[in-house]
Structure formats: C-alpha cells, structure tokens
Amino acid sequence: MPKLKISKRKREILNAAAVLFRYKGYAATSMRDLAEKVGLEVSSLYSHIKSKEEILITLCFHCANLYSDGLNQITEMDTNAMQKIDAIIDLHINIAIDHPSSITVFNDEWKHLSSEDLSRFLKMRKSYEKGIKSVLQEGINNSLLKDYPLDMLLNTMLSAMRWIHYIKNDINQLDRIKTQEVVKTILFAGIVNNKKR
Amino acid sequence: MPKLKISKRKREILNAAAVLFRYKGYAATSMRDLAEKVGLEVSSLYSHIKSKEEILITLCFHCANLYSDGLNQITEMDTNAMQKIDAIIDLHINIAIDHPSSITVFNDEWKHLSSEDLSRFLKMRKSYEKGIKSVLQEGINNSLLKDYPLDMLLNTMLSAMRWIHYIKNDINQLDRIKTQEVVKTILFAGIVNNKKR
DNA sequence: CCTACCGATCGGTAGG
DNA sequence: CCTACCGATCGGTAGG
Numbered sequence: 001m002p003k004l005k006i007s008k009r010k011r012e013i014l015n016a017a018a019v020l021f022r023y024k025g026y027a028a029t030s031m032r033d034l035a036e037k038v039g040l041e042v043s044s045l046y047s048h049i050k051s052k053e054e055i056l057i058t059l060c061f062h063c064a065n066l067y068s069d070g071l072n073q074i075t076e077m078d079t080n081a082m083q084k085i086d087a088i089i090d091l092h093i094n095i096a097i098d099h100p101s102s103i104t105v106f107n108d109e110w111k112h113l114s115s116e117d118l119s120r121f122l123k124m125r126k127s128y129e130k131g132i133k134s135v136l137q138e139g140i141n142n143s144l145l146k147d148y149p150l151d152m153l154l155n156t157m158l159s160a161m162r163w164i165h166y167i168k169n170d171i172n173q174l175d176r177i178k179t180q181e182v183v184k185t186i187l188f189a190g191i192v193n194n195k196k197r
Numbered sequence: 198m199p200k201l202k203i204s205k206r207k208r209e210i211l212n213a214a215a216v217l218f219r220y221k222g223y224a225a226t227s228m229r230d231l232a233e234k235v236g237l238e239v240s241s242l243y244s245h246i247k248s249k250e251e252i253l254i255t256l257c258f259h260c261a262n263l264y265s266d267g268l269n270q271i272t273e274m275d276t277n278a279m280q281k282i283d284a285i286i287d288l289h290i291n292i293a294i295d296h297p298s299s300i301t302v303f304n305d306e307w308k309h310l311s312s313e314d315l316s317r318f319l320k321m322r323k324s325y326e327k328g329i330k331s332v333l334q335e336g337i338n339n340s341l342l343k344d345y346p347l348d349m350l351l352n353t354m355l356s357a358m359r360w361i362h363y364i365k366n367d368i369n370q371l372d373r374i375k376t377q378e379v380v381k382t383i384l385f386a387g388i389v390n391n392k393k394r
Numbered sequence: 395c396c397t398a399c400c401g402a403t404c405g406g407t408a409g410g
Numbered sequence: 411c412c413t414a415c416c417g418a419t420c421g422g423t424a425g426g
Binding site for chain 1: 220221222223224225305308309343345346349350352353355356357358359360361376379380382383384386
C-alpha cells in the first residue's frame with residue numbers, strides 16, 4: 001500500500017481531473033484538457049502521474065475508502081439498527097456535500113476501470129452493500145424496519161440520496177443540516193415500522 | 198418533425214447503440230464497436246444514420262418524450278394529487294423496466310449532446326420537473342403531502358427509483374407489480390402526511 | 395518541466 | 411453495402 005505522500009502538484013492534478021471527469025466524463029476528457037486546466041504541457045503531467053487511468057483509479061478508490069471506512073466506524077458503534085442507518089445516511093450526505101466532484105466520478109465513471117481494478121472495485125462495492133444489508137436485516141429482525149426485500153430497501157435508500165452531489169456549487173451554502181433532516185425524515189417515515197412508533 | 202419512418206435496420210442500429218452506450222458510455226463507444234455489433238462495415242452505418250451524435254440525440258429525445266407524454270396524460274387526469282403521484286411513480290418504474298438501455302443513456306450520457314440539442318434537452322427536463330413540482334405543490338396545498346422544499350421532495354422521489362433500470366436483464370422476470378408496490382409503499386409512507394391517514 | 399514526436403484510433407467521406 | 415482512405419486527435423515516450 002503506497003500512497004504515503006501525495007505532492008501538492010499531484011493533488012492539484014487530481015482535483016482538476018475530478019472536475020473535468022465530472023462534467024465531461026472520463027473518456028471524453030483528454031490529457032490535453034487536463035494539462036491546460038493545471039497550466040502544464042501534456043507531457044509534464046507524466047512527471048506526476050503514471051497514466052490517465054491511474055487518476056481514475058486513485059479517485060474511485062479514494063471515494064470507496066471514504067464509504068467503507070465510514071461504514072466500519074458505524075458498524076462498530078454500540079447502537080441499534082435505526083441509529084446505524086441514521087449514521088449511514090449522514091455519511092452519504094456528508095460525503096456528497098464534501099466531495100461532489102470525486103463522488104460523481106465514483107458513481108458514474110468506475111465502469112472505465114479495467115480488469116483487475118474493476119473487479120477489485122466491484123468487490124468493494126459488494127462488500128459495502130453487504131455491510132449495509134446486514135444492518136437492515138438486523139433492523140428487520142428487531143421489528144424496527146418494515147420487512148421488505150433487502151435489495152429493494154438498500155437500492156431505494158441509497159438511490160434516494162444520489163442527487164445531492166449534483167447540487168451546483170453556487171448553491172453550496174445549502175444547509176447541510178436541513179438536507180440531512182429532510183432526507184432522513186422522508187426515508188425514515190417510509191422505512192420505519194409504524195407499529196413501533 | 199421528421200422521423201415518420203425508421204427502417205428495421207436503423208432500429209437495429211439504435212438498439213445496439215443503446216446497449217453499447219449503456220455499458221461503455223457514449224464517448225468510449227466507437228463506430229467500429231457499433232458496426233461489429235450489427236455486422237456491418239463502419240462506413241455502411243452511415244447509409245442509415247447521419248452521425249454518431251444523431252444516434253445519441255435520437256435515444257435521448259425518445260426517452261424524453263416517453264416521460265413528457267406520460268406526464269401530460271397524467272396531469273390531464275381528473276384525479277387528486279396523490280393519485281397523480283401514484284401514476285408518476287408507475288410511469289417511471291414502467292419506463293425503467295421496459296427500456297433499461299436507452300434510459301441509462303438518457304440518464305447518464307445526455308451531457309455529450311452539443312449546444313442546441315443540449316439546451317433543448319435541458320429545457321425539456323426543466324419543464325418536466327416543473328410539471329411534477331406543480332403536482333407536488335397541489336398535494337401540499339391539499340395537505341396530502343408533507344410540506345417539504347419542493348426541490349428536495351422532487352429529487353428524493355425521482356432518485357429513489359433510479360436503480361431499477363440497472364437490474365440485470367437475466368433477473369428480468371422480476372415482478373414489475375412487486376417493484377411498484379414496494380417502491381410506492383416506501384415512498385408514500387415517507388411523503389404522505391400521516392395526520393391525514 | 396518542456397520540445398519534439400509517435401503509433402493507434404477516432405469519426406467520417408469518396409466513389410462505386 | 412463495401413473498399414479504400416483521410417485528417418484530427420488520442421495517450422504516451424525520448425531526451426534533455
């Protein structure tokens with residue numbers, strides 16, 4: 001596991017790439033686009049990065065780690081399923097607001113990863129979903145959640161938050177707390193077993 | 198408004214393109230890929246289509262029309278806001294199940310439209326969202342819906358269904374009715390004003 | 395970090 | 411619908 005240090009310049013390049021990939025897509029973004037954005041000649045980029053794909057790999061797995069680290073902390077908490085789901089929703093909303101560009105890359109551009117990286121990525125996603133599903137299952141077992149098919153519950157819940165990172169930056173003073181509150185209320189009133197309330 | 202007739206061959210090409218764009222993305226799909234898929238030489242494609250972008254335009258606006266025609270029928274119905282939202286959810290789920298490939302293109306690849314087509318597309322989307330928002334507003338006014346910010350209500354509701362078209366084809370015998378039922382229950386119990394129930 | 399450059403691939407056309 | 415072909419652009423390298 002390298003990645004001990006990332007130079008300031010490299011971070012600049014990664015950030016610029018995230019923004020470009022977000023709006024143009026990975027395949028439609030050229031290294032010329034990226035070079036221009038950071039004020040370098042194309043060839044100079046390769047002093048800092050190995051390849052275009054290395055950038056994609058870095059961005060995708062950076063986000064993957066944000067999610068899986070977050071989930072690990074949550075599952076270790078000594079709380080019930082409802083509170084864990086509460087925390088999972090906070091996690092997703094916070095990541096979406098704090099990293100809108102790289103989250104878009106993570107969501108929409110991972111398919112351009114190749115072979116080993118792609119399968120590693122899909123494995124991480126599978127395991128992340130498995131982690132959430134077991135929280136959901138715990139909630140169902142304790143009658144805290146309605147007994148719906150886990151897949152539908154998971155997909156609906158996670159999809160329902162997949163618009164926050166599209167909010168334009170100039171509306172960025174959007175109230176994080178308000179978003180969490182409203183989204184949570186919408187989701188919870190739908191997921192929670194009313195008999196228990 | 199042309200498009201009176203689309204030859205069988207052209208339809209084949211459009212369908213193959215939708216599938217390729219879905220899995221590889223528009224920019225990463227080459228006309229060579231497409232030609233191979235339909236069993237033609239690259240240059241022969243151009244007897245049926247004008248350009249790569251024409252394909253994207255056709256696919257995007259085909260879907261856009263499915264949604265806006267559907268919404269128009271719904272808003273003309275003589276029903277209350279709740280029933281209209283019910284119908285809107287059905288519309289989205291049905292389109293997602295019936296046109297999984299082109300809906301993915303519609304959702305993820307519209308950004309590759311250029312200038313006039315892009316702005317026409319965004320205008321249609323804006324107007325579609327406006328139509329749904331006025332249904333939501335009507336529901337709020339009649340105390341059928343919780344009084345949340347319209348944008349959050351709209352985005353959460355539409356996003357919550359944006360996973361259905363990713364269901365793999367080999368699970369295609371997934372029960373449409375069951376999906377509608379579960380998604381609707383999850384969404385409704387969250388959106389509906391409980392004081393009214 | 396730049397100049398100079400390369401092979402591969404791209405969308406698309408001419409002409410039949 | 412195909413053969414033959416083209417200019418443009420791609421990601422990336424050599425060498426300093």
